[in-house]
Amino acid sequence: MGVPELLESASLLVPEDTATENDITVRDIWDYLVHDEWEIALGLLEELGDAHSLPLAFWEQLAEAAEQLRLERSATWCHWRCSEIRNGVIRADLTLRPATEARRTTPIGSGVLRPMWDIGHHSPTGGRAVSIARLWIENMTLLEPGGQATVRLVPLTPSHWTHVQPGQQITMHExxxxxxxxVILEVHRPATAMPAR
Known part of the structure; x- marks a missing residue:
C-alpha cells in the first residue's frame, strides 16, 4: 500500500467521535488526505492515537506510512507504540544519578537504551534479579545525567512485570x-491484538 491508502486505512480504525486536545477529528484528517497533506494527516493521526487507545493495526499502518515518507522520528514512535501494545507499557518518573555519582556521563536518548531494572525479583540463590525494559523519554529528546523526566518502559519479558504497581519505586542499572x-505512575498490560475493521 502507498502512503494515502495506509493513512486512509488507519483513519478508518479511529472512532468518529474521537478528537485531539485541539478538537481535530477524523473528518478533519480526511480533508488533509484529500489535499495530499500526508505529513499533516500522519501527525494528527499520531495525536489521536496518543490520546486514545487504538489497535495495533493503526500503529502498524502509521509506521509504514512514516517510513515511506522518510519521517524517521515518526516511524520510530509508531513502532514504539506497536511494542507497547504487544508487551505493555509502564510510565514512570525517572531521576538519573548525577555523572559524579554514576558510571553514565552522557545523556540518554529515547528508544535506544535497554537498561536493567530492579523490580523486586530475587534469583534462586537469593540475590537481586533484574529485568530488562526499553526506555522512551516523554517530551524530551535527551535526558542528562542528574536529570528527571517521565519515561515509558516496554518490558522485554512482560511476565516479569505483572506485580509492578503505581507508586512502587524501582531502580535502573546499566x-x-x-x-x-x-517511581511507577501507570501500568498498562499487553493488549490482545484487535482485528482490523
Missing amino acids: DRTVAGTA
Missing part, C-alpha cells in the same frame, strides 16, 4: 551500580 530511580 551495570551493578544504580544509574537511576523511578
